[in-house]
Amino acid sequence: MLLRHTPKEVKERSALTINPAKTCQPIGAMYASLGIHGCLPHSHGSQGCCAYHRSTLTRHYKEPVMAATSSFTEGSSVFGGQANLVQAIDNIFTVYQPEVIAVHTTCLSETIGDDIPQIARKAEADGKIPRGKYVIHANTPSYVGSHVTGFANMTKAMVDYFAASTGKKEDRINIIPGYVEPADMEEIKRMAGRLGIQTILFPDTSNVLNRPQTGKFEMYPRGGVTVDALMGTGDSKATVALGPMASGPAARALDTKCKVPCEILDLPIGLSATDRFVDALRKLGGVHVPDSINLERGQLLDIITDMHQYFYGKKVALVGDPDQLVSLVEFLVSIDMMPVYVVTGTPGKKFESRIRELTREVPHEVKVRAEGDMFLLHQWIKNEPVDLMMGNTYLKYISRDEDIPFVRFGFPILDRIGHAYFPTVGYRGGMRLLEKILDALLDRQDRDAPEERFELVM
């Protein structure tokens, strides 16, 4: 057994986290920064933070992940990191020539109390920031929130630093896609395009973290939202923020700063959440939903009706991030699956009440935990097993030990490909999710069926 020491008996722990279901803010900030065109993320802390975040993102995407670090030493930890950051800014603009440096802090620089805007002003005064280039920042202390918080904070920084209103509203809608994959961002743009709506999507990691093999490495790939577009978000007529936790703060900041009204929606994962997304876009954009979107919706619905018998009553354990889990739980409940264990490592009490509300009619006890960990989830499973697990790659250890089918979903996925290229949002994303769920469940049925009940047609 891989996790041989996990006992069945659950004892509450107050201090020890085992097998976490979250990671720290800076990696989320780094990911968001990569969604700005021509941006080099910068980690203001020890080298290890940057190395760890780059490694994890690289393993997840199998793509180059460029970022720099302030390379703190013991001295900078005592005297502050100003000299390091000013020098870093100089070196980065000289050697790597980005349009934007997006600085995020770490537990180290936050504990010291480095004031990034003040340091950036110093760099500017010293002539280290070339004309027309930008240094933006987000405070992302690792001891608050999770990687989702870091993503939210850096996305908000894009608004704080760039959004401007000229007073003339444009007929276009901002979409903040949330902490989703490049393929999801692409899909959201495609759907908006089908509706005939002009959009600015930020951050946008499509064609950054799912870019083609061309035989030529480009430090700054074609994708990413441009600084001009970010400035233009202040003139858009509305913002649709997908995922309250990851996108809410930026959307609200844009409302406050530039009077762009926002609608904060759940991530469009599954039928109903996608319906709400399309409906919101339709109303805000004053457009008709084209047949092509209706077709996709109908196809998703068709899979559900065709295969309902395999979903019905299946118990599912889920681990992941709040925005994703809320929509996923809603989707699974809507196809009569039973999400019985739902765990996120990210703190936030709202999550638990939201999941309870969504699972009210599930004919089974539902255990839900924010600030939980995978050790706890495993213990629950040991007490009552499930038919399916969904979550990041680390679930594979539980999956193997307990012999439970497993669909990879969320962050990080270190051992499979697909998430960068094929969406799980929108109707088509829903179709993909169902395909994956069915593959896992039916492969298991095929594996375990007695010979006489081995089915040709399913």
Next chain:
Amino acid sequence: MSSICEEKLNLEEETEGVDPEVLKKELLEKYPTKVARKRAKQIVVNKLASCSEGLEIGANVRTTPGIITQRGCTYAGCKGVILGPTRDIVNITHGPIGCGFYSWLTRRNQTRPPTENDENFMTYCFSTDMQDKDIVFGGEKKLKAAIQEAYDLFKPKAISIFSTCPVGLIGDDVHAVAREMREALGINVFGFSCEGYKGVSQSAGHHIANNGIFTHVVGLDDSVKEGKYKINLLGEYNIGGDAFEIDRVLEKCGITVVSTFSGNSTYDQFANAHTADLNTVMCHRSINYVAEMMEEKFGIPWIKINFIGAEATAKSLRKIAHYFQDQELSDRVEAVIAEEMPEILKVREEVRPRCQGKTAMLFVGGSRAHHYQELFKEMGMKTISAGYEFAHRDDYEGRKVLPTIKVDADSRNIEELEVTPDPERFRPRKSPEELERLAQEGFEFKDYEGMMRDMDNQALVIDDISQYETEKLLEIYKPSIFCAGIKEKYVVQKQGIPLKQLHSYDYGGPYAGFKGAVNFYQEIDRMVNSKVWNSLKAPWQKSPELSAKYACD
């Protein structure tokens, strides 16, 4: 008369006339003056050993902020590298969640508990997940509670604590907590002050880990293991099963491994390590401290060995046999080599025609960038440029330069333990006469000659290579293969050049020992001869002109 030292030979053919001195200038031009001055010391055009007088490389110095580096931190070196591979210690990361999360199972240290009932905590990640209130009010209470909870759940032999950056800043005394909990629980509990900001790279973390394991564990168990030729294997982390293959070969030779630091290791092995009669050092950089201290305290001599490469493996086995001065062992070693070699030579001859003359670059680690040159050489490939990520000067230039290395502020921060002979356990393994005789036979104790000696004249040696320099090297040298880590992997491959990860082995391996050599030959053959690289251009990109013919017809 021009001496060989001034000639630019060896590499001419492979590098298509690139003058490394000119290239070095070009690399430096891009940097601000101060950075260029610093980097200039870390980029060296190699000279043959006989001409290398005065050739010195800058190493183990700070990375300039903003220069995109491969390097990680002290925590990564201590928890990730050295202590990570030990399966039965509960390793608790004291800090916010990230550090524990990122070092959770990501280094591919394989382990094989003998039975289902043996302990294995390597699949677990333990963290105090510090929150803002812990940063403000101190985290010692939470750490204590976490240790108690870990003990209550798992009843392990030992618990260790790894400090992350904020721990040092807020002044949590992890060692005091460890002492208190050791007394309270009656098991070994020890802490590491391996905050990420210490030192200049992972290397500082290796040193801190060496000190900790030496102070708190080595020497606790005096029971003597069966075996005629007993060694410790130091600096072998069992990535991809390397240590398993080395164990197989050693066992076949009749050599007993008392402990491995730290691949596939257990707490008890460390505690018992001082009963071995020889320390063999694989990765000099990460573990030489333990080797040195064990010699001082227990009288165990150490030698540098290398099990990467079939020839190097044979050589290392012979060296171990030589040390023991026993004909029976020597005969057995020769028999094992004779038995293993035919298969190796067969595969080598198979791949050689396809690999001969191709070029490699290696920028990784503190020993691998050197060791793996052996394997490339065996395949007929040439290493045209190499460097380490976190090594010191001695790993480049050999231990002879140790007395001349200036101890800077960053190194001074890392404790040097005062070690004296153990009154009961110190036992010289060789008499002065035996040592003298071995020396006369050319046997080298506690020596490592470094990477540069084994590299060609004019090869470019670069310490702590930056992203910019990496891109430049690819563009100018166009090597057949580049070896580095995960962060560099797709940068290089996007450039149309295969990258072999030499930290994680791209989830393959083992590459050590005899079987490992075969695996490596086949893997590199696959990579440098992959057909995929011919498909980079679509037909219409190769000849974009449209032919007007059909339209006219």
